[in-house]
Ligand SMILES: Nc1ncnc2c1ncn2[C@@H]1O[C@H](COP(=O)(O)OP(=O)(O)OP(=O)(O)O)[C@@H](O)[C@H]1O
């Protein structure tokens with residue numbers, strides 16, 4: 001019996017594994033291969049060129065800064081929103097539906113929407129001018145105003161992608177039986193204590209999934225940045241794009257891609273470790 | 284002082300009335316068992332007392348304070364949930380300690396009280412484990428220990444021993460009763476196990492279909508049920524109900540005439556299996572024995588009185604065989620008369 005059942009799961013996942021291997025693993029290996037190939041065989045020349053580039057350290061810095069600012073804010077916001085939405089007795093579906101609308105907007109479109117708000121002739125300047133707060137158009141997205149450019153990109157990213165965290169956390173909240181929170185309340189726990197000592201620990205598996213997903217995507221941030229700042233705000237994925245399309249240097253572009261992947265894998269490994277839920281602590 | 288007054292509490296789920304004007308007074312330090320079949324509203328009533336559910340009308344007063352609008356944590360009570368609600372991400376120790384931690388009790392005190400509650404429920408060996416590694420019965424005992432550890436003035440328990448084996452349940456029941464009596468804890472204890480209710484409670488409230496049919500001492504509800512339901516729900520075998528017709532203040536079964544509390548009409552005669560005795564000469568109420576079950580301490584006879592199913596308890600030494608017709612004598616004072624139309628007991632004449 002056990003010898004028969006042991007191969008069945010493998011047989012069942014085999015098709016999807018083969019599919020992934022063909023359409024994901026092969027290009028992946030090709031990319032890695034490309035990044036390590038120089039004029040005469042295996043070499044690190046692409047990585048040297050990448051690291052030697054003017055924008056490289058700026059891209060690293062910007063990408064990490066953006067991730068470190070955006071992801072925690074998104075998770076905190078999503079936690080607050082998820083808690084409030086799951087407390088709704090009526091109209092919960094409609095609230096959730098509205099909150100997730102940004103998910104249906106492509107990242108480039110989101111970037112362009114924010115551009116129309118924030119560019120020199122955009123809605124923000126028009127409004128401020130009409131109110132008499134500014135004498136003429138103010139450049140928010142130029143190289144001379146790196147902090148307002150950064151804030152604009154962070155805001156657009158938060159607006160665009162908080163909903164995916166929200167959806168994951170709401171699903172997670174729904175899995176927690178309400179008795180745990182009720183029991184805590186009976187035994188004297190205030191709302192904040194209940195959230196901290198009961199809800200948050202029990203939500204850890206969902207938080208982990210949301211963090212992994214959001215962090216990986218944050219390291220790949222590109223379209224919003226490109227729409228709002230162009231190359232005024234270099235990020236890793238943007239550099240890969242530039243090397244691929246403008247410089248026509250596929251090797252360095254591949255090196256950037258591999259770097260992004262390595263960072264994402266490291267972040268995922270970190271989350272898997274730090275937010276590990278031991279099996280005996282699951283409900 | 285922590286007496287509980289439940290005053291005409293109504294609860295509706297949509298159009299379904301789960302509780303219909305339930306009133307119940309529990310004295311300070313009293314142990315009241317809520318007994319009733321599945322779905323009669325026991326958990327709902329408990330959750331309303333605890334404040335986890337909001338009543339549609341009526342009041343809850345605990346220790347003279349109207350708590351109807353108060354949050355659960357301000358009502359000063361502890362509760363054992365029907366499905367335990369033991370925190371999965373905390374060890375057994377932290378689970379039992381939870382209420383004490385919320386009260387900001389000192390570390391030494393927490394340790395002392397947790398260990399005492401754990402010893403009482405025989406879970407002291409599992410304090411470092413997580414609940415997922417415990418059996419259902421062990422988890423249930425963690426839930427009881429968590430409630431006892433805070434030494435509450437009012438304790439609500441929703442079938443707290445339902446998952447234990449018979450032997451352990453008997454032992455826990457006795458210890459629980461002793462501890463709660465000593466501490467003077469006002470307790471409402473939900474169960475659908477009647478022996479548990481009879482053994483533990485100062486008074487039993489029998490619930491049925493969202494109302495309390497009767498409240499009284501175990502002996503009262505057993506011997507003088509207020510409704511047909513209570514008589515049929517309590518006792519093993521349950522009370523027998525024989526349809527009779529009263530005319531001129533008497534009801535006749537076979538040759539026996541019994542004094543009837545009502546002048547006339549359709550009545551049901553409630554007769555406990557152990558309140559009938561076999562007449563030596565076959566006189567009295569005729570009883571056609573169909574099955575004889577030797578139970579050790581007694582014989583359980585199943586048969587018919589006047590064509591209606593009845594179960595009678597006879598001494599283990601009685602010589603009765605299936606198919607035989609025997610005569611039963613009954614003490615009229617121990618009979619219950621039920622109005623056939625309302626299902627309620629009629630006061631004895
Ligand atoms: N949240 C709810 N929504 C709708 N109906 C409910 C809800 N909770 C309980 N009910 C209904 O109210 C009635 C009483 O339920 P309750 O849980 O109080 O029964 P109970 O006496 O505790 O039963 P058991 O012995 O099986 O635990 C049931 O018919 C149940 O279907």
Ligand SMILES: [Mg+2]
Nearest residue numbers: 325326327365
């Ligand atoms: Mg129940």
